[in-house]
Amino acid sequence: MSNPVADLKNISGEPQIGKAIKRLEDPALLTGKGRFVDDFHLPNMLHAAFVRSDEAHAKINGIDKSMAKAVPGVHAVYTLADLPKRFHNMRMHGMPNPHVSQNIMPYVLAKDEVCHVGEPIAIVIAYDRYIAEDAAALVMVDYEPLPTAGDCRAARQPGAALAHMNSPNNTAAEMHFGYGDVDAAFKNAAHIVREDLFMHRGLGHSIEGRACLCHYDEFTDHLTVYAASQGPHAHKRAICGLLDWDEERVRVVAYDVGGGFGPKMSFYAETIVASVASIMLKRPVKWIEDRREHFNAATQERDQYWDVEMALDAEGKILGLRIDMTHDKGAFMPHGTILPHISCTTVPGPFIIPAYKIDCHVMLTNKPPVAPVRGAGRPQAVFAMERIMDAAAAKLGLDRAEIRKRNLIPAEAMPYSMGLTFRDGKPLTYDSGNYPQLLKQVMEASDYNGFEARKAEALKQGRYIGIGIASAIEGTGLGPFEGATVRIGPSGTVTLLTGAAAQGQGHVTTFAQICAEKFGIAPGDVRVVAADTAVIANGTGTFASRQAVNAGSSTHLAAIQVREKVLQIASFILEASPGDIELAGGNAIVKGTDKKISFKDISRAVTGQSGYALPKGIEPGLESTRYFSPEQAAYSSNTHIAEVEVDIETGGVKVTGYWIAHDCGVVINPLVVQGQVQGGLAHGIGNALLEWMHYDPDTCQPLTTTLADYLLPTADMVPKAEISHVVSPSPLNPIGVKGAGEGGTIPAPAAIISAIEHALSPFGVHLTQAPVPPHHLVDHINKGRKKAH
Amino acid sequence: MTDTRKITVTVNGKSHTKEVPTRLLLSDFLRHELLLTGTHVGCEHGVCGACTVLIDGRSARSCLTLAVQANGHEVMTVEGIAPNADELHHLQQAMQDHHGLQCGYCTPGILTTLFELLRDNPDPSEHEVRSAISGNLCRCTGYQGIVEAALDAAQKMRAGARS
Amino acid sequence: MKPAPFTYHDPQTLDEAYGLLATLENARVLSGGQSLIPMLNFRYVQPDHIIDVAGIAAISGITYKDGILKIGAMTRQREIEYSDIVATHCPLMREAILQVGHRQTRNRGTIGGSLAHLDPAAELPLVACAMDGMIHLGGSRGTRDVAFTDYALGFMTTAIEPDEMITGVSIPTWKPGHGSAFVEFARREGDFAIVAIAALMEIDASQTITRAALAVGGALATAQRLPEAEAILVGAKANDETFRAAGEACTQIDAVEDVHAPASYRKSLAGVLTRRALKAAAERTK
Numbered sequence A: 001m002s003n004p005v006a007d008l009k010n011i012s013g014e015p016q017i018g019k020a021i022k023r024l025e026d027p028a029l030l031t032g033k034g035r036f037v038d039d040f041h042l043p044n045m046l047h048a049a050f051v052r053s054d055e056a057h058a059k060i061n062g063i064d065k066s067m068a069k070a071v072p073g074v075h076a077v078y079t080l081a082d083l084p085k086r087f088h089n090m091r092m093h094g095m096p097n098p099h100v101s102q103n104i105m106p107y108v109l110a111k112d113e114v115c116h117v118g119e120p121i122a123i124v125i126a127y128d129r130y131i132a133e134d135a136a137a138l139v140m141v142d143y144e145p146l147p148t149a150g151d152c153r154a155a156r157q158p159g160a161a162l163a164h165m166n167s168p169n170n171t172a173a174e175m176h177f178g179y180g181d182v183d184a185a186f187k188n189a190a191h192i193v194r195e196d197l198f199m200h201r202g203l204g205h206s207i208e209g210r211a212c213l214c215h216y217d218e219f220t221d222h223l224t225v226y227a228a229s230q231g232p233h234a235h236k237r238a239i240c241g242l243l244d245w246d247e248e249r250v251r252v253v254a255y256d257v258g259g260g261f262g263p264k265m266s267f268y269a270e271t272i273v274a275s276v277a278s279i280m281l282k283r284p285v286k287w288i289e290d291r292r293e294h295f296n297a298a299t300q301e302r303d304q305y306w307d308v309e310m311a312l313d314a315e316g317k318i319l320g321l322r323i324d325m326t327h328d329k330g331a332f333m334p335h336g337t338i339l340p341h342i343s344c345t346t347v348p349g350p351f352i353i354p355a356y357k358i359d360c361h362v363m364l365t366n367k368p369p370v371a372p373v374r375g376a377g378r379p380q381a382v383f384a385m386e387r388i389m390d391a392a393a394a395k396l397g398l399d400r401a402e403i404r405k406r407n408l409i410p411a412e413a414m415p416y417s418m419g420l421t422f423r424d425g426k427p428l429t430y431d432s433g434n435y436p437q438l439l440k441q442v443m444e445a446s447d448y449n450g451f452e453a454r455k456a457e458a459l460k461q462g463r464y465i466g467i468g469i470a471s472a473i474e475g476t477g478l479g480p481f482e483g484a485t486v487r488i489g490p491s492g493t494v495t496l497l498t499g500a501a502a503q504g505q506g507h508v509t510t511f512a513q514i515c516a517e518k519f520g521i522a523p524g525d526v527r528v529v530a531a532d533t534a535v536i537a538n539g540t541g542t543f544a545s546r547q548a549v550n551a552g553s554s555t556h557l558a559a560i561q562v563r564e565k566v567l568q569i570a571s572f573i574l575e576a577s578p579g580d581i582e583l584a585g586g587n588a589i590v591k592g593t594d595k596k597i598s599f600k601d602i603s604r605a606v607t608g609q610s611g612y613a614l615p616k617g618i619e620p621g622l623e624s625t626r627y628f629s630p631e632q633a634a635y636s637s638n639t640h641i642a643e644v645e646v647d648i649e650t651g652g653v654k655v656t657g658y659w660i661a662h663d664c665g666v667v668i669n670p671l672v673v674q675g676q677v678q679g680g681l682a683h684g685i686g687n688a689l690l691e692w693m694h695y696d697p698d699t700c701q702p703l704t705t706t707l708a709d710y711l712l713p714t715a716d717m718v719p720k721a722e723i724s725h726v727v728s729p730s731p732l733n734p735i736g737v738k739g740a741g742e743g744g745t746i747p748a749p750a751a752i753i754s755a756i757e758h759a760l761s762p763f764g765v766h767l768t769q770a771p772v773p774p775h776h777l778v779d780h781i782n783k784g785r786k787k788a789h
Numbered sequence B: 001m002t003d004t005r006k007i008t009v010t011v012n013g014k015s016h017t018k019e020v021p022t023r024l025l026l027s028d029f030l031r032h033e034l035l036l037t038g039t040h041v042g043c044e045h046g047v048c049g050a051c052t053v054l055i056d057g058r059s060a061r062s063c064l065t066l067a068v069q070a071n072g073h074e075v076m077t078v079e080g081i082a083p084n085a086d087e088l089h090h091l092q093q094a095m096q097d098h099h100g101l102q103c104g105y106c107t108p109g110i111l112t113t114l115f116e117l118l119r120d121n122p123d124p125s126e127h128e129v130r131s132a133i134s135g136n137l138c139r140c141t142g143y144q145g146i147v148e149a150a151l152d153a154a155q156k157m158r159a160g161a162r163s
Numbered sequence C: 001m002k003p004a005p006f007t008y009h010d011p012q013t014l015d016e017a018y019g020l021l022a023t024l025e026n027a028r029v030l031s032g033g034q035s036l037i038p039m040l041n042f043r044y045v046q047p048d049h050i051i052d053v054a055g056i057a058a059i060s061g062i063t064y065k066d067g068i069l070k071i072g073a074m075t076r077q078r079e080i081e082y083s084d085i086v087a088t089h090c091p092l093m094r095e096a097i098l099q100v101g102h103r104q105t106r107n108r109g110t111i112g113g114s115l116a117h118l119d120p121a122a123e124l125p126l127v128a129c130a131m132d133g134m135i136h137l138g139g140s141r142g143t144r145d146v147a148f149t150d151y152a153l154g155f156m157t158t159a160i161e162p163d164e165m166i167t168g169v170s171i172p173t174w175k176p177g178h179g180s181a182f183v184e185f186a187r188r189e190g191d192f193a194i195v196a197i198a199a200l201m202e203i204d205a206s207q208t209i210t211r212a213a214l215a216v217g218g219a220l221a222t223a224q225r226l227p228e229a230e231a232i233l234v235g236a237k238a239n240d241e242t243f244r245a246a247g248e249a250c251t252q253i254d255a256v257e258d259v260h261a262p263a264s265y266r267k268s269l270a271g272v273l274t275r276r277a278l279k280a281a282a283e284r285t286k
């Protein structure tokens, strides 16, 4: 796949952007040489376990740690009161936002109230994790149980039990978005359709849990935190802020990270408490989250209830959309209202919606805090939009593809302004895209038009098959910025330094590709050091499918600058014009001659020799640092078609075929993008069919805290996604890219549920929730059968 | 008082004798006593498969095995798959070729599981591959690259065995 | 998630094991560990003593004699999966074992462990139930054989006394030419079944069912026979109508409810899977 925006003047040799380069990360990971946090063994290292709340909501009347402290091998047991004074009245930092009326964040350890099962109450530091867990079980907490706020709709009712004992009510935020005259749209409508929808999303469940190894070194008075983090710089800022330390005393580094999917972007109490413990004990302290802790204390997504109304004209063109949505935010407010904000602004998607209004109620409940998980509130929004589109198609007697065609934003309308403010604070303007082409392409690939015939044939054999369509537009590559430094030192090696952290996205390879082509070397010859606050001053983090755009662009700009300097110096030394010089094999060569100089020598020339002046006008060093800051989000787009077969007696669903037309602008590495989309689809299948974090409705006790109860998609459940690309380069960044990390996930639940409903059309089944467990389908089918009789 | 035992375990052909707490899990023994950190731990309740190793040539969850249970047995971990320090095993190479890993955290368990499968069944169908790794959770890849890698490696290994 | 401390014992003979069981308080027998170790890691169980019986050769192995398939408690599920004896004489068990967990857990897990753990949805106890399996228990007070119905007392509760352990199970096999089927519905491959049905039947030349056994797992506190449905089958013709009637009878069970499925769904699944299992079993008769 070529890069339509590639500027060949910045490239020596073969362009690397667009090539399916095999990942440079792989050999180490394939041979057991990864460097995940738990792989580090520092001298004198101690191990932490947390004492966590068993209660979903309770007052703490006392904590007795005497038995725990007496366990041989235990070095310390700290409650909030044992930490330095500064923490006694300080809560974790929230994200201020004008929408938010109750921006409640936890103390670093519970003070006098716990608000969800799993909330950390104390830390035990011991010789090993086994002993730490022994002792943690012996910390006696005197709880006084309080009523719990469970279902987020019930939590809205006057007189509902309070999620926090000192709150006036459970409303964390009321958000209202929209544009146009919605009431007029409904007044003039030929058709109005309504849906009451429910969507549940669960946890991130990276296979590596959260992890940190905090090493305070007394000798240098410096804290190093090895973290399973999606945002080392953001986490460093949080640590410095909470400790009130200056930036030079803290380093956060994420070597290999075993999956992120959102939860590892949040900054958690465990990291700061383990850091403080390391400072107090003057020894390295390691904390490795176990799976039970991931269930109860990592940020997760949860319930959204959507009441959706759509107004249409007689031809099926949308006139307006009116929504009331209730969002379960859990006990605390990490990342503020980002998630529901994204949900609210994602709804219109690829469709022309002349008037739009959404009221969103963000509710506190006694469950773990909610923050983005891969897709970040978008799967819910797409589910709402695509379900109401299906309902409209049914009402108007139109094919589901046809009604979509009638309402898609045409390619000529780009850039297209929605009249909304996205969560980056910028007007929501789609930068580029061709949505009708996506639909056309994926319909052709899946032979959508031939499906009714296939369905009729299958029905004759007693098989129930169905097909569903869904599309999403995703604001990716959000700011503020990410940075990259490109440097050629006296070794002659091209080095790329960035704060961008990877958790499987293949950044090392893709950034190396971007960099290598500027120097006429192979990607494998670029040394990439990433996700380390020690190598670059500033950074943001990996979320919102943003690093190809941000760090990728920074790499591109920095590499061009260093390339120009290399050419300039080489031309000076080789006495040739820069235009006559090409870079290859680590040398600058005068084209068509054997005159050349190595990067090594060029670097040495600008490093200078003691006592000799550099050539006039030349600054020392071959190095450039660039921080690319996008003016707004770049909008990726994709359309999915799912084919399913349903066993009408058991409710078992098999996804039998899957097609995705995908537009993430310029594709840097097709292999990597393919992998991101396929992996995203698996997550979407989980959200459509399997993943459900159950809580007891009365006590808010979690009920599915093993991976045998909370079901993740397995290899037998995920089909191959047939992926085709449309390339609409983003005009917003120099390499034309958009994010690719979440497009596989976002429309999948909507497409799959639509396909199931279609398969069950002989029973008149109407589905309004995701996920749909098999018993749910059997109920629907039985109801349909009764009606038919 | 901690109950301990002296155990001898052969790991990747090398014999190790250590005094260990009897409650120590084999996964922790490999990772934290022998510093063979290639074996990963994802759930510690036997569902994710990240900790899969071969015990006497058979795949097993090292988180569901006590180190003492491995006393006198042979263990192979991901570190033992490659034929030498400079070369990858066909399976490893195929995983890179087909983008069968992203974060790489599930990968050691996938490799050891497939290693056993291809030894027992050199010519598996796609269905057999999917079934063999149905006890390995991967949150990143959506499995497709892994399945393709296994089939490709099987083919290359058969060709290698013939030549 | 690490086990609480315990003292580890690895007896090499049955007598040694019995002696330990007789004298130690709060001891648990460890065989393959695939059920016990997760419980240890979660600290759901915290025994003071672990008695690892893997070294006792006497309780490992598969034999067949005079119509009885005998499997030692320490026999790994994998050995059952690959056993010709089992495949020949007990096709139901062979079909069931393929649905037990995953390759990695079958390599370690044992039949004794599965019977002792007695998960209501586990496959091997269901086979023992359907086939009138006899559980062999032993201890310093002697040995005894307990029929499955007397063995499975309730939800994960067995008749094993604290000073006893399972040494094996005997399965009276059915005549050559019988048909059997093990059909389960699980959300994903290798998961515990929401409902599982084990069916066996013999048919005479006139297509009349002369003998039938039917058992359900996953739907009740423990694996149980379905006598009403069995009564419908015996003497009836092996046809869809009979199987439908038997299935209908199975929907009358007093099914359990949990986060995964309501009772009504388990009842209806029991009916559907019974019908499917009977049909498959009938097709396999010779």
Ligand code: FES
Residues within 6 Å of the ligand: B040, B041, B042, B043, B044, B045, B046, B047, B048, B049, B050, B051, B052, B061, B062, B063, B064
């Ligand atoms: S860590 Fe052993 S199976 Fe998950």
Ligand code: FES
Residues within 6 Å of the ligand: A207, A258, A259, A504, B100, B101, B102, B103, B104, B105, B106, B107, B137, B138, B139, B140, B141
């Ligand atoms: S590659 Fe990340 S879990 Fe499999």
